[in-house]
Amino acid sequence: MDKLKIQASGALAGDVVISGAKNAALPILMAGVLAEGEFVVTNVPQLKDVDTSCKLLQCLGARVEQQDGTVRIDCADINHFVAPYELVKTMRASILILGPLLARYGKADVSLPGGCAIGARPVNLHLQGLEQMGAKIEVKEGYIKARVDGRLKGAHIFMDMVSVGATENLLMAAALADGETVIENAAREPEVIDLAHCLQAMGAKISGIGTATLKITGVEKLSGCHYRVMPDRIETGTFLVAAAVTRGSIRCLSADPGSMEAVLAKLEDAGAEISTGPDWIALDMKGQRPKAVNIKTAPYPAFPTDMQAQFCVLNSLAEGSANVTETIFENRFMHVPELMRMGADMELEGHTCIIHGVERLSGAQVMATDLRASASLVIAGLMADGVTIVDRIYHLDRGYEHIESKFSGLGGSVERIR
Ligand SMILES: CC(=O)N[C@H]1[C@@H](OP(=O)(O)OP(=O)(O)OC[C@H]2O[C@@H](n3ccc(=O)[nH]c3=O)[C@H](O)[C@@H]2O)O[C@H](CO)[C@@H](O)[C@@H]1O
Numbered sequence: 001m002d003k004l005k006i007q008a009s010g011a012l013a014g015d016v017v018i019s020g021a022k023n024a025a026l027p028i029l030m031a032g033v034l035a036e037g038e039f040v041v042t043n044v045p046q047l048k049d050v051d052t053s054c055k056l057l058q059c060l061g062a063r064v065e066q067q068d069g070t071v072r073i074d075c076a077d078i079n080h081f082v083a084p085y086e087l088v089k090t091m092r093a094s095i096l097i098l099g100p101l102l103a104r105y106g107k108a109d110v111s112l113p114g115g116c117a118i119g120a121r122p123v124n125l126h127l128q129g130l131e132q133m134g135a136k137i138e139v140k141e142g143y144i145k146a147r148v149d150g151r152l153k154g155a156h157i158f159m160d161m162v163s164v165g166a167t168e169n170l171l172m173a174a175a176l177a178d179g180e181t182v183i184e185n186a187a188r189e190p191e192v193i194d195l196a197h198c199l200q201a202m203g204a205k206i207s208g209i210g211t212a213t214l215k216i217t218g219v220e221k222l223s224g225c226h227y228r229v230m231p232d233r234i235e236t237g238t239f240l241v242a243a244a245v246t247r248g249s250i251r252c253l254s255a256d257p258g259s260m261e262a263v264l265a266k267l268e269d270a271g272a273e274i275s276t277g278p279d280w281i282a283l284d285m286k287g288q289r290p291k292a293v294n295i296k297t298a299p300y301p302a303f304p305t306d307m308q309a310q311f312c313v314l315n316s317l318a319e320g321s322a323n324v325t326e327t328i329f330e331n332r333f334m335h336v337p338e339l340m341r342m343g344a345d346m347e348l349e350g351h352t353c354i355i356h357g358v359e360r361l362s363g364a365q366v367m368a369t370d371l372r373a374s375a376s377l378v379i380a381g382l383m384a385d386g387v388t389i390v391d392r393i394y395h396l397d398r399g400y401e402h403i404e405s406k407f408s409g410l411g412g413s414v415e416r417i418r
C-alpha cells in the first residue's frame, strides 16, 4: 500500500495549479444519466472517486471515455439499474446516482452507503424527498429499491437539515419530474450551484440557484452539453493552509476566490496577507508564524467542515490558543490523536478541540481514516522535525490530484513510497 514520506522543508513558495472540484465533478458525472446525447465534462480531476464514478456509469451500461481531464458520457444504452455494494462502499457519493436513475428510467437499486469514519451519514433526506415526488422506496437486503410509474411528480420539499447530497439528488430528480418542485432549506454550497448550472446547460429550468429555496420546473428531456467543473475550493484551502503553517508565500492558480470567503477571512485573521484576482489567490505570511484562530464549521457560506482538520494543524503550530468546533459530522476529529502523537497540544471536549500552539511538531508514523484528516497530517509533516510517514493514503487519493508533485513544486518534501 502506498505511503507518503514528508520532511520539513521550510517555507512553501511558488505557484500551484488547482484542479477541478471533486465534490462538483461527482454529482455532475452522475447527472450524465439524465442527458440524451453526448455529455462532455472538462476540468475533471484525476482521482480515485472519479474513476469509481466512471465505473459506476459503465456498470449501468453507459459508454464512458476518460482522458486527461475530460470525461465523455453517452447514456443511450443504459440497461441496468443497480449500483452495487462493491462500488458504493468505496465512494459514498454513489448515492447521487439514485435521483438521476429514478427520474430518467423509473427504477434504481442502490446499495445503502452505510456509515463512514467521519459519521453515520444517513440518507433519510434523499429518500423522503424522492418519496414526496411519488417514488415507492423500500430498503431490503442492504439496497435502496426505488420505483416510480411514469414520471416523478413535482413536490414542495422542506428539508429539516441542510444536506449537500440530498439537495443534489433532489435537484437532479426534479429536473426531469412532471411539474414544479420547490426545495426549501436547500444547501447553498458552490458545488450545488455548479451542478445547477450544469443542469441548466442541459436544458433544466431552475431558479433560486445559490439561495436556500430552489424552484425547478421539470422538463420532458434534457440534452447533452459541454460543461467545465469549478475549481476545488478545498484543495485550494489545503495548499493555502500549508503555506500559512510553513510561513510561506504561494499563489493558487485556476482557483475561485468567490467560493471561499470564510476560509480566506480566517487566514487573514491568522495573519496572512491575501490578495486575489478573478482566478487566483495569493497568500503571503511575510515569514511570520500564524496566530491561532477560532473555527466553527457550518453549512455554506460559513466555514466548511472539509477545512476543519487543516485548520486544526494551523492552530497546533500557531501563536496562542484557539477552539475548533465541528457541527456537521459527529466523528470528524480522527486527526487529533495522530497530531498529538506528533507533539501537538490538543484536547477534545465533545465537539470542540482546544488547541494550544507549539513552535514545531516532531515527525512520526501516522495514519488517518478520512480524506481531510490525511491532508492535515501531510501539512503537519511539513513543520515537523524528522520524517513523517502518512499511511493509508488511499483516502488522500480519493480527493487530491497529484498531491506529492504539487507540494514538491512549492518546495515541500512530499514523496510517495510504493
Ligand atoms: C461528495 C460530497 O460532496 N461530499 C461533501 C458533502 O457530503 P454529504 O452530501 O454526504 O453531506 P451532507 O451535507 O448530506 O451532510 C450534512 C449532515 O447532514 C446529515 N444528513 C445528510 C443527509 C441525510 O439524508 N440525512 C442526514 O442526517 C449528515 O449525516 C451530516 O451530519 O457535503 C459535506 C458537508 O459539506 C462535505 O463534508 C462532503 O465533502
Ligand SMILES: C=C(OP(=O)(O)O)C(=O)O
Pocket (backbone or CB within 6 Å): 023, 092, 093, 306, 371, 372, 399
Ligand atoms: C468528506 C468528504 O468527501 P465524501 O463525502 O466523498 O466522503 C470530503 O471531500 O472531505
